[in-house]
Amino acid sequence: MDQQSLNAVLGQAQAFFASKGLRFTRQREALVTLIFRNDDHFRPEDLLPKLRKKDGAVSRATIYRTILLLVESGMLREISLGGGERLYDPNFLKSPNHNHLVCVDCKEIIEFEDLNIDVMQNCITRRLGFSPTQKAIRIEGSCDRLRLLGSCANFKGGKSRRTARR
Amino acid sequence: MDQQSLNAVLGQAQAFFASKGLRFTRQREALVTLIFRNDDHFRPEDLLPKLRKKDGAVSRATIYRTILLLVESGMLREISLGGGERLYDPNFLKSPNHNHLVCVDCKEIIEFEDLNIDVMQNCITRRLGFSPTQKAIRIEGSCDRLRLLGSCANFKGGKSRRTARR
DNA sequence: CTAGATGCAAACGTTTTGCACCCCG
DNA sequence: CGGGGTGCAAAACGTTTGCATCTAG
Numbered sequence: 001m002d003q004q005s006l007n008a009v010l011g012q013a014q015a016f017f018a019s020k021g022l023r024f025t026r027q028r029e030a031l032v033t034l035i036f037r038n039d040d041h042f043r044p045e046d047l048l049p050k051l052r053k054k055d056g057a058v059s060r061a062t063i064y065r066t067i068l069l070l071v072e073s074g075m076l077r078e079i080s081l082g083g084g085e086r087l088y089d090p091n092f093l094k095s096p097n098h099n100h101l102v103c104v105d106c107k108e109i110i111e112f113e114d115l116n117i118d119v120m121q122n123c124i125t126r127r128l129g130f131s132p133t134q135k136a137i138r139i140e141g142s143c144d145r146l147r148l149l150g151s152c153a154n155f156k157g158g159k160s161r162r163t164a165r166r
Numbered sequence: 167m168d169q170q171s172l173n174a175v176l177g178q179a180q181a182f183f184a185s186k187g188l189r190f191t192r193q194r195e196a197l198v199t200l201i202f203r204n205d206d207h208f209r210p211e212d213l214l215p216k217l218r219k220k221d222g223a224v225s226r227a228t229i230y231r232t233i234l235l236l237v238e239s240g241m242l243r244e245i246s247l248g249g250g251e252r253l254y255d256p257n258f259l260k261s262p263n264h265n266h267l268v269c270v271d272c273k274e275i276i277e278f279e280d281l282n283i284d285v286m287q288n289c290i291t292r293r294l295g296f297s298p299t300q301k302a303i304r305i306e307g308s309c310d311r312l313r314l315l316g317s318c319a320n321f322k323g324g325k326s327r328r329t330a331r332r
Numbered sequence: 333c334t335a336g337a338t339g340c341a342a343a344c345g346t347t348t349t350g351c352a353c354c355c356c357g
Numbered sequence: 358c359g360g361g362g363t364g365c366a367a368a369a370c371g372t373t374t375g376c377a378t379c380t381a382g
Contacts, residue, residue, distance in 0.1 A: 023381060025337065045371065059339045064372065082244070084252040084347085086371080101291060104299055114290055120283050121305055125267060128278065128330055130307030133270055137303050139287055141296030164294055189356070191362065211346070225364045230347065250372085252346085 001036055009036045009075070009093065016073040027058045031066050035076065039094075041087040041109065081109065081138060099137035101164075105146050112164040167202055175202045175241070175259065182239040193224045197232050201242065205260075207253045207275065247275065247304060261329075265303035271312050278330040 001009070013032045014024045034050060035042070044063050051058040067088060070076040077092045081102050091098065091111060097118055101110040117137065125132040167175070179198045180190045200216060201208070210229050217224040233254060236242040243258045247268050257264060257277060263284055267276040283303065291298040 021336085023336065025381075027338070043371085057339095061340080061373080062338060065337085078248070078250070080246040080250070084244070084246070084250075086250040101294055101296060103296060110294055112290060112294065114286065117283060117286050117290075120280070120286070121303070124278060124280055124283070125305050125307045126310075128267055128276055128307075129310050130267060130269060130305075131310060131313070132305055132307045134306040135303070136305075137287070137301070139291050139296075139298055139302075140300040141291045141294075141298045144292075144295050144297060147297070187361085189361065191356090193363070209346085223364095227348085227365080228363060231362090 001038065006033065006036060013070070013073070013075065016075070017069070022069070026056075027062050028066050030056045030058055031063065032070070035070070035088075036090050036093070039091050041079065041081075041089050043085070043087060079136065079138075082140070097135070099139070101139045101141055103143050104140050105143045110164055167204065172199065172202060179236070179239070179241065182241070183235070188235070192222075193228050194232055196222045196224055197229065198236070201236070201254075202256050202259070205257050207245065207247075207255050209251070209253060245302065245304075248306070263301070264329075265305070267305045267307055267330075269309050270306055271309045276330055 010029065010032055013028070017024045017028065030051060031047070034047060044060075044067055047058075047063050048060055051063070067076065071078060071088075075090075075093055077089050079087050079089045079100065081087060081100060095111065095113055098111045098113045099117075101112060102108070103110070118135070121135045122132055176195065176198055179194070183190045183194065196217060197213070200213060210226075210233055213224075213229050214226055217229070233242065237244060237254075241256075241259055243255050245253050245255045245266065247253060247266060261277065261279055264277045264279045265283075267278060268274070269276070284301070287301045288298055
């Protein structure tokens with residue numbers, strides 16, 4: 001995420017905290033910056049070591065407490081990709097309706113959006129007498145290239161997460 | 167689940183264990199019976215007290231180890247309905263492709279199937295270069311009746327889980 | 333000045349693991 | 358008799374909480 005977008009995010013966070021009469025402290029700013037600087041999913045525990053460097057230290061308790069607030073603000077979402085692992089996904093700011101495909105072979109996570117499925121989810125929900133407030137699809141799949149060719153060329157040297165181009 | 171279906175399930179479990187050269191012990195039979203006797207989602211910890219009665223005691227370690235095996239067999243599936251809670255769902259035996267709608271108001275869980283979404287999920291997955299092995303949709307919704315009428319007539323005295331009639 | 337925020341350490345609930353003993357085939 | 362299976366208790370793990378202290382406004 002470029003500096004300009006990051007500044008916008010920091011402003012959004014600050015506005016949220018202010019609207020609740022809460023402060024935007026050094027620790028909270030450091031956390032928001034770290035979380036939204038790149039688009040990786042993360043566990044709270046992952047953040048702890050990254051915030052030990054330099055003078056930007058933030059305690060474990062503050063990390064957990066701040067994440068809760070960011071989820072409440074809607075800027076951050078909790079997702080689960082299996083195995084009881086609790087991850088947080090900062091990308092709902094850019095793609096409010098994205099879903100996740102996880103490769104069982106290489107564990108790569110691919111984010112995708114699909115307007116049609118979105119509409120159908122709304123229909124189903126309404127038909128059952130509810131108004132949708134949040135929707136999540138998780139698909140597990142095996143890699144075709146790997147199975148057919150014996151190697152997973154798509155992912156060689158790639159990141160562990162990519163976004164589907166449409 | 168009626169006795170006849172339960173017997174079939176027990177047979178299926180026994181066959182799975184046998185196929186892996188594992189034994190179908192008193193503890194494993196008690197667990198399978200308890201899990202598939204009704205269609206409730208459960209946490210492993212929930213099972214412990216229920217297996218203390220009479221002579222059917224099963225230790226915590228055995229519960230966790232057996233659940234792992236049942237998931238491996240495909241008879242049981244792990245689901246997550248939010249909040250990092252890890253639940254197990256025995257209903258994929260009857261409804262291999264069902265999904266979950268969770269009411270944010272009353273926490274009721276509604277299971278539903280939809281063939282169209284199923285097909286679209288397969289398409290998306292293939293388009294991205296994968297073959298789907300497992301699909302899960304979780305929708306969170308607020309109760310229309312509760313919001314419009316101030317009460318949630320649908321659920322009064324009902325179970326905490328129902329299955330959508332189609 | 334003071335309500336909110338932080339850091340620490342203890343507590344917590346869930347899940348996993350090491351190990352001695354048990355039992356089925 | 359041997360390889361699984363079990364139970365126990367300890368350990369591991371992620372998360373929450375109580376409390377004394379600090380700090381932003």
